[in-house]
Amino acid sequence: MDKKATWDRFYAETSSRTPTFKNFEWFFGFESVRDIIMPLLQTMSRPDAALRVVDMGCGTSALGPSIYRHSPVSVHVTCADISPIAVKLMQEHIQAKTIQPHILSSQIEFIELDCTQLDKHFSASTVDLIVDKGTTDALLRSREGKEKASLALKQCLRVLRNSGSLLQFSDEDPDSRLLWLETAAQDPGLMTADVGVQEVGELRGVQYYCYQVTPHLVL
Numbered sequence: 376m377d378k379k380a381t382w383d384r385f386y387a388e389t390s391s392r393t394p395t396f397k398n399f400e401w402f403f404g405f406e407s408v409r410d411i412i413m414p415l416l417q418t419m420s421r422p423d424a425a426l427r428v429v430d431m432g433c434g435t436s437a438l439g440p441s442i443y444r445h446s447p448v449s450v451h452v453t454c455a456d457i458s459p460i461a462v463k464l465m466q467e468h469i470q471a472k473t474i475q476p477h478i479l480s481s482q483i484e485f486i487e488l489d490c491t492q493l494d495k496h497f498s499a500s501t502v503d504l505i506v507d508k509g510t511t512d513a514l515l516r517s518r519e520g521k522e523k524a525s526l527a528l529k530q531c532l533r534v535l536r537n538s539g540s541l542l543q544f545s546d547e548d549p550d551s552r553l554l555w556l557e558t559a560a561q562d563p564g565l566m567t568a569d570v571g572v573q574e575v576g577e578l579r580g581v582q583y584y585c586y587q588v589t590p591h592l593v594l
């Protein structure tokens with residue numbers, strides 16, 4: 376689950392099963408986390424500039440497009456994935472569907488990007504919010520992906536503003552995820568982060584969580 380080829384195959388097969396494009400949602404859709412994301416955007420809002428939002432490992436989920444569409448404040452949403460097939464499907468879909476955002480100045484883009492190299496696309500301390508639905512889970516669950524998950528977390532902390540947040544939506548139990556986050560999010564002398572968790576709710580018998588990581592630069 377940490378291999379580009381695996382995901383390319385997954386999205387090619389999933390899209391070939393239906394004649395028209397259909398978003399594929401890992402875990403759950405936007406409505407399940409709307410009340411977590413929208414108030415956060417409202418509190419982060421700046422009068423002078425759009426908030427920078429990244430959906431890390433977006434796949435063909437409607438999460439990024441829904442944030443773009445419903446955000447009560449101006450946002451620039453970047454949906455990024457390692458799979459060029461997922462990115463192309465999303466680009467074609469958004470062109471065909473023309474979604475009108477609630478705030479006219481909001482923007483959305485889809486890019487191919489490895490989440491262990493976010494700094495190739497984003498400068499340090501420029502992003503307000505990163506959402507990750509199932510991407511870190513996929514990395515942590517593959518034998519060779521654990522190191523990539525730690526690298527991706529460090530990259531998130533690097534590109535996030537000091538007041539920004541990373542939200543990881545996951546089905547992993549807090550006992551293990553909090554321990555991992557609290558260890559992997561520290562960079563002695565350089566970076567520290569606050570880590571919190573809240574329940575998203577239970578769906579089809581599975582309990583889901585939202586892990587929030589907020590970086591603090593050590594001065």
Ligand SMILES: C[S@@+](CC[C@H](N)C(=O)[O-])C[C@H]1O[C@@H](n2cnc3c(N)ncnc32)[C@H](O)[C@@H]1O
Pocket residue numbers: 376377378382383399400401402431432433434435436455456457458461488489490491507508509510513523
């Ligand atoms: C479990 S799926 C979740 C997809 C989407 N977020 C959703 O909610 O449906 C994991 C996603 O992470 C992407 N991915 C895996 N490794 C990645 C990496 N190193 N960089 C960026 N995306 C990656 C996969 O292509 C896949 O789309």
